[in-house]
Amino acid sequence: MRPAEFEYHESRTVEEALSFLQLRGDEGVKVLAGGLSLVPMMKLRLAQPAHLVDITKIPTLSYIEESGNGGLRIGALTTYAAVSGSELVQKRCPILAEVTGILGDPQIRNVGTIGGNISNADPASDIGPMALALDVEMGIAGPQGRRTVKAADFYVDLFTTALDAGELLVEIVIPPLPSQTGFSYTKLNQRRADMGIVNAFSSVTLDGDIVKDVKVTVGAVAATPVRALQTEKILKGNVLTDELIVEAANAAADGIKPETDVHATAEYRTEMVKVLVKRTLTQAVKRAR
Amino acid sequence: MKKTITMTVNGQIMKAEVEPRTLLIDCLRDQLGLSGAKVGCVVGKCGACTIILNGLTVKSCMMFAVQADGAEIMTIEGLAGDGELHPMQQAFTDKSAVQCGFCTSGMVLTATQLAKDHPNASEEEIKDAIGGHICRCTGYVAIVDAIKEGCKRMSEQQG
Numbered sequence: 250m251r252p253a254e255f256e257y258h259e260s261r262t263v264e265e266a267l268s269f270l271q272l273r274g275d276e277g278v279k280v281l282a283g284g285l286s287l288v289p290m291m292k293l294r295l296a297q298p299a300h301l302v303d304i305t306k307i308p309t310l311s312y313i314e315e316s317g318n319g320g321l322r323i324g325a326l327t328t329y330a331a332v333s334g335s336e337l338v339q340k341r342c343p344i345l346a347e348v349t350g351i352l353g354d355p356q357i358r359n360v361g362t363i364g365g366n367i368s369n370a371d372p373a374s375d376i377g378p379m380a381l382a383l384d385v386e387m388g389i390a391g392p393q394g395r396r397t398v399k400a401a402d403f404y405v406d407l408f409t410t411a412l413d414a415g416e417l418l419v420e421i422v423i424p425p426l427p428s429q430t431g432f433s434y435t436k437l438n439q440r441r442a443d444m445g446i447v448n449a450f451s452s453v454t455l456d457g458d459i460v461k462d463v464k465v466t467v468g469a470v471a472a473t474p475v476r477a478l479q480t481e482k483i484l485k486g487n488v489l490t491d492e493l494i495v496e497a498a499n500a501a502a503d504g505i506k507p508e509t510d511v512h513a514t515a516e517y518r519t520e521m522v523k524v525l526v527k528r529t530l531t532q533a534v535k536r537a538r
Numbered sequence: 539m540k541k542t543i544t545m546t547v548n549g550q551i552m553k554a555e556v557e558p559r560t561l562l563i564d565c566l567r568d569q570l571g572l573s574g575a576k577v578g579c580v581v582g583k584c585g586a587c588t589i590i591l592n593g594l595t596v597k598s599c600m601m602f603a604v605q606a607d608g609a610e611i612m613t614i615e616g617l618a619g620d621g622e623l624h625p626m627q628q629a630f631t632d633k634s635a636v637q638c639g640f641c642t643s644g645m646v647l648t649a650t651q652l653a654k655d656h657p658n659a660s661e662e663e664i665k666d667a668i669g670g671h672i673c674r675c676t677g678y679v680a681i682v683d684a685i686k687e688g689c690k691r692m693s694e695q696q697g
């Protein structure tokens with residue numbers, strides 16, 4: 250359980266990191282952020298990069314700022330603890346503070362980075378369903394300059410993103426949140442520090458008793474976080490009732506084909522999707538009112 | 539290629555020559571002789587390897603020693619004063635929160651951090667704080683009691 254040999258490159262600027270990645274633009278190079286996903290993979294020798302580019306000493310990658318239009322810009326290297334403890338995040342996007350505040354355990358939150366989580370694209374990540382539902386944009390730096398990719402296009406497959414080997418995720422942009430909207434996230438796990446067996450996120454915008462807009466996303470049931478489109482369709486434009494929430498939550502399992510693994514069977518996951526979506530919808534509605 | 543790193547560990551400047559792949563926990567235990575932090579799971583789940591790095595609790599099995607070049611580190615060995623246990627250590631002893639002791643060094647460090655941030659931590663906050671630690675002996679009840687007591691003693695000491 251110890252990693253294979255590699256060459257270590259400490260970078261102090263984004264440009265320096267990019268040049269290291271350029272020089273070794275192949276499978277033999279990996280970016281090191283919090284290391285919480287990468288280091289275990291290296292110990293198991295499931296990852297054996299010849300070169301590691303440490304980005305944790307780049308001061309300009311760790312920040313939380315307001316964006317002009319009322320949203321937030323967060324540097325990729327910002328830790329979960331810094332995000333959840335930020336007054337600006339608590340004010341502008343309380344659900345983000347909530348999710349990063351319950352993720353893992355205190356030592357994980359002190360080290361793990363929001364950019365590392367998103368780049369890693371673990372299907373059970375707590376950030377994935379939220380990023381998809383909030384339409385978060387990823388700021389990417391590469392040899393050709395900057396580009397942005399929306400969450401819906403960023404998560405490509407299991408542990409696979411739109412990032413090219415020579416690119417760095419540098420910023421996460423959260424658009425301004427709509428008003429009269431409630432957000433809710435929940436995960437099902439055995440120990441409180443574990444990743445979810447199923448994760449669900451709901452965002453509900455109300456106009457009186459009518460559902461003006463709704464987004465529901467689920468994690469840990471497919472290769473990437475997915476939207477529960479049928480659930481959204483049942484709710485959108487309709488008068489909210491308890492029965493409608495149940496009907497919509499049950500529809501979240503339509504079209505989802507989760508896997509059976511050591512944590513849970515596919516059948517159990519399918520049932521739990523309905524339960525968790527119902528819980529998040531109910532809480533989001535309460536918060537929207 | 540080996541690299542020489544310099545760290546301030548428990549107030550003392552220490553140097554070590556490490557390969558990039560050397561984990562920080564292995565450097566502390568095998569090269570610097572500080573065996574208070576333990577190796578349990580090596581995958582970040584048990585918390586036995588917890589240390590305080592630049593003021594924050596971290597699991598030292600999850601990072602490379604080269605990354606700690608220039609860092610300030612505190613391990614359990616740095617906690618007690620001259621021949622006297624730290625109030626949190628004393629509370630663990632008094633409340634019989636130690637059985638085999640393997641989880642204790644990490645638990646105590648996490649508990650001292652909690653006491654600094656939340657001197658009046660509730661039972662729920664204590665449970666959340668030790669969420670990254672596994673104890674295979676005590677069943678946690680005595681540990682939660684000890685942390686409650688330790689927080690109280692630490693804030694009394696500060697006056």
Ligand SMILES: Cc1cc2nc3c(=O)[nH]c(=O)nc-3n(C[C@H](O)[C@H](O)[C@H](O)COP(=O)(O)OP(=O)(O)OC[C@H]3O[C@@H](n4cnc5c(N)ncnc54)[C@H](O)[C@@H]3O)c2cc1C
Nearest residue numbers: 280282283284285286287353361362365366374375418582
């Ligand atoms: C005990 C434990 C409990 C955990 N619990 C949870 C949990 O409850 N919920 C949850 O969501 N996660 C959990 N995690 C995973 C954790 O959140 C990781 O921090 C996260 O998956 C990866 O972030 P990192 O900063 O550690 O990245 P790293 O491990 O350093 O990197 C992960 C991957 O992303 C790449 N990468 C990192 N940063 C960038 C970047 N800026 N640009 C391009 N590529 C990059 C790396 O090359 C690597 O392939 C847990 C991990 C552990 C060990």
Ligand code: FES
Nearest residue numbers: 578579580585599
């Ligand atoms: S040995 Fe580091 S967390 Fe278990």
Ligand code: FES
Nearest residue numbers: 638641673674675
């Ligand atoms: S006292 Fe033995 S593991 Fe906690």
